[in-house]
Amino acid sequence: THALAKVRVTPTDDALGEVQSLQLYTYTQCTYEKGTVVQGSQEGWIEMKKCEYTENGATINCWEANVVPDYTITKLRANGTEERNLSAAITPEAGKFYNITLNKDKGYTDDGQGNYTVTSAEGLMNVAELVNGGKTDINITLDTDLDLTGKEWTPIGNYEKQYTGTFDGNGKTITGLTFNQPETNNVGLIGRLGENGIVQDVKLDKVNIKANNNVGGIVGGNNGGSIIGCSVSGDI
DSSP states (O other): TTTTTEEEEEEOHHHHTOOEEEEEEOOOOOOOOTTEEEEEEEEEEEEEEEEEEEEEEEEEEEEEEEEOTTEEEEEEETTTEEEEEEEEEEOTTTTEEEEEOOOOOOOOOOOOOSEEEEHHHHHHHHHHHHHHHTTTTTTEOOSSSSTTTTTOOOBOSSSSSSSSEEEEEEEEEEOOOOOEEOOOOESSSSEEOOOEEEEEEEEEEEEEEEEEEEESSEEEEEEEEEEEEEEEEOOO
16 A cells, blocks of 8 residues: 555546546556565556545545656646646655646646747637737747637737737648628737737638738738748638
């Protein structure tokens, strides 16, 4: 019992419905002598067991796994494909218990220095909210192709809050960007690009935009920014 460590992952309420399975990347095997683990081996993914516990009268859903000590755990994987880095790595010690809270995936990561890496369509919409909320100079990089089909797009930046950071498409494609508000101005992937703002290396496919004035695929209105190596196909 005390030769291993226990790790528990507890999803928050808004993340719980998205989690069907969880895995940890750690040692998958170990050797022991006289009941004590002496060496771990063969790194890989191990399955966590779904469980529940009671706290203050409420039933909490969680996932648990017993792990071999001394391997620094830095990541987990949800639903077999969705990898997440832990906000703080843990190096389990034998006989100890570790609890990790799993928050809803925002669809982006940030380095705390104004650089945001987008990993999903929802993440792109979330960083658009950040820009339109006042973080107009953040840098945005796409990590993968994105599909916005079926979603109503809100442009990044507007007349009052012009985008002045660097949007790096990283050679990726955004499919299905849709906007249908015929009376609206400054509409595109970037609604309004400010001075020194840059949009580069992104491809838009199957664009469907209905708007009024200052309308484009990549950029609606441009106040001295740069558009480099981009392409658009669809209806505007």
